[in-house]
Structure formats: C-alpha cells, structure tokens
Amino acid sequence: MNGELSTALPSVGFAGTPTRNSGAPVGDSRDSGDDSIESLAGRQVALIDLLDRLLTGGAVLTGDLVLSVADVDLVHINLRAVIRSITPDEPAPW
C-alpha cells in the first residue's frame, strides 16, 4: 500500500551535518535523568535548532559593529535556499 504523500519532506541531512538530534519525544523525557545543566555537556544539537537561535536570537548589538545586523540578514537571506526558515509569503523579520 502506498503510504507516501506528496508533502512528505525528505529527511536528508546535509553533508557534514551530524544526524544526531537532541530533540526527544516528550514521552521520553523522564528517562533522560537529571534535566539540569549537566545534560548540556557533549550534546550535539541539531544545526537547524542552533541556527534558529544564533541567527534570530542572541543579543543584537548595534553601533560600532564591523558586520552590521543588516549584513547578517543579507547573508541569511542568501542561505534561504538551504535553510528556508522563512516561509515564502512572509518576509524575514531579521
């Protein structure tokens, strides 16, 4: 039986992109032991989760920056084809 739908997204990792994902189903959270800061060590996070935070989060400093925030935005827009964190009908807020 054909269970494939056209909307199925490829779960293809980029070359060099570690496939281990820190995301865990909520049901599994209890057996991960201590939830404290300790679990930060040695954990390989998914690159996309990291980029969500590093490219849209983090304190934005203006003023004497060499690379202005505008430049970062520009760069990220160039990366859109790869990362596509932006929906087509919504302009990037950054």
Add this chain to the structure above:
Amino acid sequence: MTSDAGTSSMVYVYAVGRAGTPLDGAFPGRTGVGDGPLRTVRAGALVALVSSVPNDSFGADGLKAQMEDLTRLEVLARTHHAVVEAAYESATVLPMRLATVYLDDARVTAMLAEREEEFRDLLSRLEDHVELGVKVYADPREAVVTAEPEEEPAMSPGRAYLRQRRAQRRSHRDSYAAAGAIAAEIPVRVAGLVGGRVAHRPQQGDLAQGAGENIANEAYLVPAAHVADFRGALTGLGEGTPGVRVEITGPWAPYSFATPPQAPEGEGTDGGPR
C-alpha cells in the same frame, strides 16, 4: 574613532555576563572561532567573553563568505555555541548573535558601558533560567496507517485507490488540525511555569530533519527549578494522536531571550503569526 590602522585582528564577542563570576577566568584551554584563546573585556560590572579573530576571515567579506558556506557556517555556529555553553554552565550570560565582531577591545568596552543598564536588567531576568524548545510536527504519513479504511474485498482497484486517496487527504487534514490543536495547548499547559515565550519560524528545508512538517517551533524561558515540571506538563502530549509529534529540545542558553522583550507580557520579539 580609535586608530585601527595596522591592527590585524578583530574581536569576536560570544556573550556578556557579570564581572566577579567564573567568566573572569575566560576558560583557559578552550578556544573560540578561528582557534584563538578566549579572554574577557571588562567594563564596570560587566564582562564580555571574546576572542581575537583575524581580519581577513572575520571582516565583513570574510564573515559573509563563512556564512554562505554551510560547512563553514556550521563550524562557526558550533564553535560559538560551545563557547556560550561553557560560559552558561558557570554563570548567567547573555548570548550574542552569531558573528558579532568589533574592531577592537575599546569598542567592546564602549558598547558594554553604553548598554550596561539594559544588560544588567536582562541578566537579572535570565538568572537561573534556561531555554527549552518545543516543536510540534504534523506527520500525515504516520496518521494514514491508522486512518486506513477497511477494504471491501470486491472493490475494484480503481475504487480502492480513490478511496485510499480520500483517506489520505482526510488524514492529512486531520493531522494538521490535530497538530495545530496540540500546539495551541502547549502554552496553556506550561502557563505559570515559564517566564517567556518566543515563536521561531517553523523549520523547513533540507536542514529540517524531523519526520513530517514542523508547524510550531517555540522557545520558552523556564526557571531552572521548573524544568522537570515543564517537561512533566508536556508529557504525553501528542501521544495517542497519530500524525502528531511533539519534541522538546534543550536546555539551551537563553538565546531566544537575549533581546529585551517588546511586549509587556514577555511575548516573543520575533514571534510572528504561525
């Protein structure tokens, strides 16, 4: 303007925190982006965790080249993240956005002095808090297995196909609707446990590795003492709903909460409509 002529390096800033914390030690043995040793720049009660980076690869053109190459971007992002986490494990820090580069220490000092009050307020808000990510996925392929109608033995292949297509479309719709309902339930379940919420854009594209389609991608600021309760409040969410999956990531350094809240109730600064 200070004299920049002749300088061959610039200053990459990872995070800002308070002086008089383990940040002062600058984590000897740990290197930053471009393999330079970490150090601090102090101004008043604040310190910035920084490392010197070469002009050529971290000037505007160099950074741009790094960020346009996914492999190099990943190295940059993971190195930045590793430094922020090392700092965050030992002190309350305000993580900087990726590629925050200054011409020299004097400019970092000036930036710290200029924004000291704002940084101190933010550090107070982030103290003893972690960031947790919650993502909701709709995965109709998973739903269709259970939504399969019982086959009538006499049904022609054509009819059976059409019926299956209808079932798929229905399960597709249902799965998105169910995922939306679950996404809407999350803030309700964790109300009272969190100090802030930011909606990131749903993840798409080749880097989005989770099965199905990400329909909600949120970050919550959670007091460290409430992390277990937060996870507990979401335990079982999405289970028993075929085609819907909920994932929690973190704890993270509070990247998504490092900018001052725009809305009084602490709603996301970049939280557009989902």
